[in-house]
Amino acid sequence: MIKHIARKEFTDVVRDGRFRWCAALVGALLLVSLGHGWVQARQAQEELAAAQATARDHWESQGEKNPHSAAHYGIYAFKPRLALSFVDEGVDPYTGTSVWLEAHRQNDFLMRPAQDATAAQRVGALTAAQVLQNLVPLLVILLTFGALAGEREQGTLRQLLATGIGRRELAVGKALGVAGALALLLVPAAVVGAAALVVGSTGPAASPLARGTVLAGVYLAYFGAFVGLGLAVSAWARSARTALVVLLGVWVVNGLVAPRAAVDLSKWIHPTPSAVEFAHTLEQEMAAGVDDIQRPDRAAFGERLLAEYGVERAEDLPVNEVGLYLQESEEFGNRIFDRNYGALWDTFERQGVVHEALAVAAPLLAVRTLSMGLAGTDVEQHRHFATAAEAYRRDMMRQMNLDLAENSRTGELYTAGPELWAEVPPLQYDAPTLGWVLGNRVLSLLVLGLWLAGAGLLAARRVQRAEVA
Amino acid sequence: MSEVMTMEAPTAPAAVAAAPVLEARGLSKRYGSTEAVTGLDLRVGPSEIYCLLGPNGAGKTTTIHLFLGFLEPTAGSVRVMGLDVAAEPLESKRRLAYVPEQVMLYRNLSGLENLEYFAALGGTGSLAPERLTDILVGAGLPPDAVGQRVSEYSKGMRQKVGIAIAIAKEAGALLLDEPTSGLDPKASNEFSELLERLRDRGVAVLMATHDLFRAKETGTRVGIMRHGRLVNEMSTDEIGHADLERIYLEHMHE
Numbered sequence: 001m002i003k004h005i006a007r008k009e010f011t012d013v014v015r016d017g018r019f020r021w022c023a024a025l026v027g028a029l030l031l032v033s034l035g036h037g038w039v040q041a042r043q044a045q046e047e048l049a050a051a052q053a054t055a056r057d058h059w060e061s062q063g064e065k066n067p068h069s070a071a072h073y074g075i076y077a078f079k080p081r082l083a084l085s086f087v088d089e090g091v092d093p094y095t096g097t098s099v100w101l102e103a104h105r106q107n108d109f110l111m112r113p114a115q116d117a118t119a120a121q122r123v124g125a126l127t128a129a130q131v132l133q134n135l136v137p138l139l140v141i142l143l144t145f146g147a148l149a150g151e152r153e154q155g156t157l158r159q160l161l162a163t164g165i166g167r168r169e170l171a172v173g174k175a176l177g178v179a180g181a182l183a184l185l186l187v188p189a190a191v192v193g194a195a196a197l198v199v200g201s202t203g204p205a206a207s208p209l210a211r212g213t214v215l216a217g218v219y220l221a222y223f224g225a226f227v228g229l230g231l232a233v234s235a236w237a238r239s240a241r242t243a244l245v246v247l248l249g250v251w252v253v254n255g256l257v258a259p260r261a262a263v264d265l266s267k268w269i270h271p272t273p274s275a276v277e278f279a280h281t282l283e284q285e286m287a288a289g290v291d292d293i294q295r296p297d298r299a300a301f302g303e304r305l306l307a308e309y310g311v312e313r314a315e316d317l318p319v320n321e322v323g324l325y326l327q328e329s330e331e332f333g334n335r336i337f338d339r340n341y342g343a344l345w346d347t348f349e350r351q352g353v354v355h356e357a358l359a360v361a362a363p364l365l366a367v368r369t370l371s372m373g374l375a376g377t378d379v380e381q382h383r384h385f386a387t388a389a390e391a392y393r394r395d396m397m398r399q400m401n402l403d404l405a406e407n408s409r410t411g412e413l414y415t416a417g418p419e420l421w422a423e424v425p426p427l428q429y430d431a432p433t434l435g436w437v438l439g440n441r442v443l444s445l446l447v448l449g450l451w452l453a454g455a456g457l458l459a460a461r462r463v464q465r466a467e468v469a
Numbered sequence: 470m471s472e473v474m475t476m477e478a479p480t481a482p483a484a485v486a487a488a489p490v491l492e493a494r495g496l497s498k499r500y501g502s503t504e505a506v507t508g509l510d511l512r513v514g515p516s517e518i519y520c521l522l523g524p525n526g527a528g529k530t531t532t533i534h535l536f537l538g539f540l541e542p543t544a545g546s547v548r549v550m551g552l553d554v555a556a557e558p559l560e561s562k563r564r565l566a567y568v569p570e571q572v573m574l575y576r577n578l579s580g581l582e583n584l585e586y587f588a589a590l591g592g593t594g595s596l597a598p599e600r601l602t603d604i605l606v607g608a609g610l611p612p613d614a615v616g617q618r619v620s621e622y623s624k625g626m627r628q629k630v631g632i633a634i635a636i637a638k639e640a641g642a643l644l645l646d647e648p649t650s651g652l653d654p655k656a657s658n659e660f661s662e663l664l665e666r667l668r669d670r671g672v673a674v675l676m677a678t679h680d681l682f683r684a685k686e687t688g689t690r691v692g693i694m695r696h697g698r699l700v701n702e703m704s705t706d707e708i709g710h711a712d713l714e715r716i717y718l719e720h721m722h723e
Binding site: 001004005008011012015016154155156158159160161162163164165166468469 | 534537539559560561562563564565566567569571572573574575577578582586587589590591592631634638644
């Protein structure tokens with residue numbers, strides 16, 4: 001019975017010229033955005049690889065110099081793009097993908113494409129994620145608003161129900177019919193996406209296919225929730241026009257109002273300082289210290305060192321006092337950075353939790369969070385890389401300072417060469433695993449699951465109660 | 470005769486008394502303060518064509534919708550082949566076929582596809598396209614229209630597809646709500662012949678109609694409804710055309 005209903009719905013929808021036009025448009029946008037995203041991602045990955053090689057080359061070929069000068073010369077670290085980033089570029093255009101690692105400073109990320117975008121690019125940019133998150137639900141609405149209300153208006157519903165079919169079967173059959181029509185659009189896109197993953201993946205191995213499969217599941221659950229919602233409203237509304245207006249209202253709230261409101265609300269609950277305020281606080285604390293984190297006193301440090309080695313003069317020390325003091329200063333700076341960046345990241349995390357919880361009002365919020373997470377372009381994975389880059393910077397500075405301390409004496413002019421620069425290993429960054437990503441996104445998964453189940457139950461309930469005429 | 474019959478209790482044939490296919494007992498339906506149907510007792514047996522007459526708003530369509538389970542009775546009960554419609558809504562509908570006043574079909578499907586769909590849902594199973602075509606043509610649809618999309622059909626053609634849907638279901642009971650509305654006289658005659666053939670096969674027919682002539686010609690019994698009540702019921706064998714018209718008008722002017 002369900003099979004017959006689904007087949008008829010599919011045929012009816014596919015023969016509808018309005019659907020064909022809309023589906024062709026959305027399908028074309030989806031394929032173009034996937035293709036464009038893939039080309040961009042591949043180009044960016046190639047540029048990144050070239051820049052990384054250049055940066056390393058510059059580091060290794062900087063010539064003879066004091067290790068501390070080399071620490072100031074620094075090196076760039078680049079956040080690798082995961083294979084799925086072509087689907088959803090997430091926060092990368094805003095947070096940046098490269099960071100300059102140098103002595104004494106934990107720098108902000110650079111290379112923010114959003115900074116370089118023209119006004120037209122900012123307004124007109126369309127990613128596959130945006131098509132999937134906003135336009136496909138619109139298509140689902142167009143497919144479902146008349147499912148019950150339209151049949152009631154046309155008078156076919158009473159003839160249908162007079163055959164003796166159950167309303168639950170009717171709801172399931174209609175949902176499957178709509179799903180079949182959507183599959184005409186989504187299957188080719190999924191095939192193109194999978195082919196792009198398999199053929200063109202240049203990013204690091206972070207389970208791209210597993211991530212892609214989960215991403216597909218997330219979007220299917222999202223569309224399923226919209227199908228349920230569309231059927232429920234169509235069964236409830238007195239007319240197809242009312243159903244359409246209500247569902248378009250839901251779409252506007254979900255896609256336009258909720259994301260803005262969620263950002264503002266999470267920022268209002270957990271405020272973050274402006275970039276200027278943050279930099280000012282950092283500067284102040286680096287200069288004067290704060291609470292129990294105080295800049296080491298040079299004289300006291302020198303005396304402690306003389307006492308430790310039992311010598312009278314710094315020149316008699318078996319180590320270079322400057323190198324050790326630089327490291328001590330570095331560690332002071334690290335504690336200030338940990339305190340300020342840690343607090344900032346923690347606030348971002350709390351904002352993220354509010355954002356995820358608000359998905360109970362709009363499933364897009366859950367899907368967007370999961371989509372960016374699986375594409376490796378969310379704030380958490382930016383933090384993951386920033387933390388790895390900062391740990392690398394600290395190791396590198398320690399290596400430079402200790403080389404200075406151990407291979408020279410206080411007051412001596414010392415230079416190191418390419419051997420030392422080559423001893424600094426390149427940054428080996430392991431992107432988080434799928435389990436790590438999903439573990440961070442349990443709330444979003446749960447809320448999306450609730451949307452799917454809730455919309456399904458609501459549809460079953462409303463179809464059960466739908467008036468015949 | 471009419472004066473005697475006006476308020477008399479319905480006299481049911483022996484077969485009906487034994488095993489009615491369609492049965493309403495003390496059936497009432499109220500919308501707020503409006504009584505759409507009040508205390509209706511009705512029985513239609515096998516091989517019987519029962520025509521419900523009455524003006525608009527008399528309760529004919531409501532009665533049919535109560536048999537279909539589309540409406541919940543305020544009081545009383547409805548049975549189809551012994552099944553309580555309220556208790557077994559799906560099973561009872563599977564034993565019924567229904568043709569509304571305006572048959573509405575899926576515009577993007579052909580007449581044949583519409584019939585195939587409704588026949589499959591009605592539990593007939595998958596009938597061969599040739600058999601479905603025969604049913605459509607048998608119901609009066611021109612052969613060249615069978616494969617055309619319904620969006621190109623006239624109202625009369627849609628009505629014929631609706632009749633074909635009812636025939637294909639091979640149900641024991643047939644509910645008709647102004648089924649000849651929109652049909653030309655020739656098609657109406659063909660429809661009457663079709664009903665007679667179904668009656669001969671033992672099908673019980675309950676038909677709401679305004680057409681007194683056809684009710685007398687095709688029906689085996691006639692019931693007149695007014696303000697939700699069955700005010701008269703008679704066998705068509707007992708009366709002539711003129712009598713039926715006179716009795717009907719008398720009730721309408723009461």
